[in-house]
Amino acid sequence: MTVDEVTARRRPRNRRQLIVDAAGPVFSARGYHGASMEEVAAEVGITAAALYRHFPNKYALFVECANLMVDRLLRVLEEQSDAVGLPGLLRALAEETLDHRASGGVYRWEARYLEAEDRGELRGKFAAVVDGVTDAVERELGGTQPRLRAAAALGAIGSITLHRTPIARQRAEDLLVAAALGVAEAEPGAAPASGSLVHLPSRPEPASRRAEILQAAIPLFAERGFPQVSMGQIARAVGLSPSAIYRHYPVKADILAAACLQTAGLLEQAVGQALQGVRGPRDSVAALAAAFVAYSFENTELISVAEAEIVGLPPELQRPVTLAQREHVAVWERWLGQVRPELDARQTRTLVHAGFGVVVEAGRGLHWQDTGEHRDGVTALLLGALGVPA
Template sequence: MASASPSARSAAAPDATAATRPRNRRQLIVGAAGRVFSERGYHAASMEEVAAGVGITAAALYRHFPNKYALFAECADVMVDGLVAALDEVPPGAALADVLTAVTRITVAHRASGGVYRWEARYLSREDRRRLAAKFDRLAGRVDEAVQREHPRDDERLRTLAALGAIGSITMHHTSIAQRRLEELLLASALRVAASGPAGAPAGSRTVVDLPAQPVPRTRRAEILAASVPLFARDGFASVTNGQIAEAVGLTPSALYRHYPGKTDILAAACLQAAALLAQGVERSLREVTGPHDAVVALAATYVAYSFEYTELNSVAEAELAGLPTGHRRPLVLAQREHIAVWEQQLRLARPELDPRQARVLVHAGFGVVVEAGRRLRWLDTPGHRESVTALVVSALGV
């Protein structure tokens, strides 16, 4: 057979090139970026990492997005846009289970990148945050209509947001479990939260929590740590400068290095302090429990109390852990695993039908409830708020 003419070959070349370039490349980029931002945090992530995740060069990536912020802003929108679109397909007046099924399906589909919304969205501009919040408000309003229709109570969307927190928790951990079973667990947990009773802990389950007191800073090193946590919580670790920390404790920036090798070491110390306070609280709460049900309630009450009392410290530990170097992160990850193991053991004793992975999914669902319910209550620490959120967590766990 005669070879094709040069003109024929040149005419065919664009088609061959197009065949190697996916039409959904922008979507692939956003998906890869969401995973990188969720795993590494906004500031630690790089465009080169994102490009490598898609199998393209950084130069090719910049043809789609002019800079990292533009890519990040689109990532922050993806899950909320998907959730709103999914709910638009659910008929008005549909059962709550159908509404939450749509939410669960999209959230699980975006599991790898969904963490961007929970912690990293604070790095968005004020205008972009406002726009994203308006979308989420529309989503929450649609879910709340179904919640109030089936379980009417005037709780200012507390149960609705807690239920969404249970579902959204799947974006914050890596427990491997079959997708169908995962969706069933999250849906059932969210439905229990939405149907939970009036504010207050379940009858006979109120627990007095004896949390350890946060150490009083008696050394310059402790003063630096205490001053850094509110700054990290408000502005994000990457945005806080050594100068700001030094000013807060009346030092020069160079003087900080006599107490900490670098800013990262201050963050690691804050995360270790958070882990130690929680571990001590858990140990105290389990000393006099008489059975697995009481143990689960005690764990829930302790975690809620810890989250309300040490809100800034906890938010720093949760949001900034991914950005720590491996050597700093390893002991913190081990502490987290030990904490989860305690919950898992007691929950499986209370619910023997659960396997370890199912129990871990539900434990994280309980943590998700605390995050979203606490935010709704603006972390105002009152006995009533603690009891209400504890009851929601216990409902999420199905105990």
């Protein structure tokens, strides 16, 4: 028996699946560009050369990882009968999502890094998942805009893949199912007409070169993808020579971090304004919801970039941005904890993130068309996820 034959006999038959299972958490933790084939190979316990026998390049591996979660969700839909009802269907989807929490965040990069054909195929699969949940919502609940409610409910469930709050498995499952049901049962037209009345602080007019660079860079990042935009392109957008931009920002990641911090500051101001004169925890949560929805509709470009790229920032740049995000979540925890005192701190935090997931998916479903009606509708869905009736 030759060496090759011995090696082949020892090679697990499911090695390709083992590679995909190992790669998902690496992509989720490092980002597409931060992940390496060598790191994935090390997680599997094989050489990089062995990995390349299964996948010719990182992109091919990423495509399979990006499809893995949605393929599993489609399988759940196929296996569930109408008899389980909407609660049973949502629980099965939540179970599958929690089983692969560490790798589920890969979907956040699909629109940015997949080629057009692969992106279209993946989005078609996600649409089929939404279709399946929409059918159950229409059948059991009726009401208006069932597809929007279905997509937002899936956003509540999928949110667990985008943060690291430690929470017991069964508690997380019960919480996600309850949040998703709350969204499905909400009526997008039921929120008080407050979203259209929220006015965020105006982004300051650029009064310096640094500010001009920030203003020019984010649309470029959103349109082309952060890795594909060069410092030279940003410099030309503000009328600087390529070398001059480095006097203001030594590396491109500094620009993204600064933009995220600037926007976090605007959100903090908006929250402060929203809570002024508000009495009681319930009204405070409603005010926070309206302010966050307004912020999301007004900052879609930056949110889409930050969602995909923050994990790839160096730790020293990522840390202050993450701290600002945690401080914002802490405000929600304080007020929601008073409205829902039966929840502990981890449950409350998980529920807040579920609400954020609802806003993202509902906003996408509405193509982020910024109208008062859309803001109010998304606010109603967010409050439904939190268990705070509109």
